[in-house]
Amino acid sequence: MQIYLVGGAVRDTLLGRPVLERDFVVVGATAEQMLSQGYTQVGKDFPVFLHPKTKEEYALARTERKQGQGYTGFICDFNPNVTLEEDLIRRDLTVNAIAQAPDGQLIDPYNGQDDLNNRILRHVSGAFAEDPLRILRVARFAARYNYLGFTVAPETITLMQNMVTQGELKTLTAERVWIEWEKSLNDGAFATFLSVLQQVNALRELCPSLAQVWSTQTACDLQQQHDYAKHHQLATPEILFCQVALLFNQPDLAKLKLDLKLPNSFVELAQLSIRFNPLFMQPQLCASEMLACFNALDLWRRPERLTALLAVFECHLGEKSKHQLTLESAAKQASSINAQTFIKQGITGAAIKPAMDQARLTAIAAALG
Incomplete structure (x- = not known):
């Protein structure tokens, strides 16, 4: 033995x-x-x-x-x-x-040591083609070791392209595909993962909705957003995935959800990111528009939603903008207003909500200056 x-x-x-x-x-x-x-x-x-x-x-x-x-x-x-x-x-x-x-x-x-030294990911033998999951694994390794300069050998790229042409990817379940995607979100340069899949024509098979909008510029932007997230300790898988989701509108996100069988936590934050894009990307919002967004976001009961979205858009923009700082301040001041203040003033019943809305509107307007 x-x-x-x-x-x-x-x-x-x-x-x-x-x-x-x-x-x-x-x-x-x-x-x-x-x-x-x-x-x-x-x-x-x-x-x-x-x-x-x-x-x-x-x-x-x-x-x-x-x-x-x-x-x-x-x-x-x-x-x-x-x-x-x-x-x-x-x-x-x-x-x-x-x-x-x-x-x-x-x-x-x-000769694996030679390939390690030369930063090459190369298949061992033709038996590689017997397992379609290896296409995703190679893409994931290319992403994980991207910072070390690893690339996929041309003959391995060709082999993976042939596997896609032969329909092997159709045997993979969406759930199994998502496992590999999530692993790459956790440990690698996700844009490289997607770029390798695109290069071997696998992206259009696994996620046609994303393949339609993928480009070299998209890959570059996504890599910058993910690099920012990791450098600023914001790189949860959900926040990273939202950078992809922001390429879509709500109807197209539904297609992406079907393509990938996304977990609920990813779907919820992605939907919120698309829905509330104007709150973060349009600094000219007035106090009443911002209050309407806060109400729709259910900020008063679920403040963690705003925290997550602030992280999503900070990564998306590559900075914590002045507008985001204003949003944080407005949300903090508006959230400090609660019903007890008005009850003590003798305001009761149906009159409480409009009084709170007016006070929150005033607080937001003050934050906006």
């Missing part, structure tokens, strides 16, 4: 990046041997085991044979005679097909 560290942990160590989790491959062992040593089996389709102490994942070396279409139609062979090289060749990219022995020696049969 030989145990090797594989995949992302080896790659990120060589790149000088922090290692968040470690995965191991076990050569020359059976499931029975692993269980006898105290490992716990967790894999259903093929044996993956948790270490009895560290709970890290140990998978038996395996080969895969495609059966049918899609990203789940594989037959796995994990007998003890499967070699390390046979296990590594089934992986997606050469940079992910490097193994490390316990003594630190690197086993790199597919």
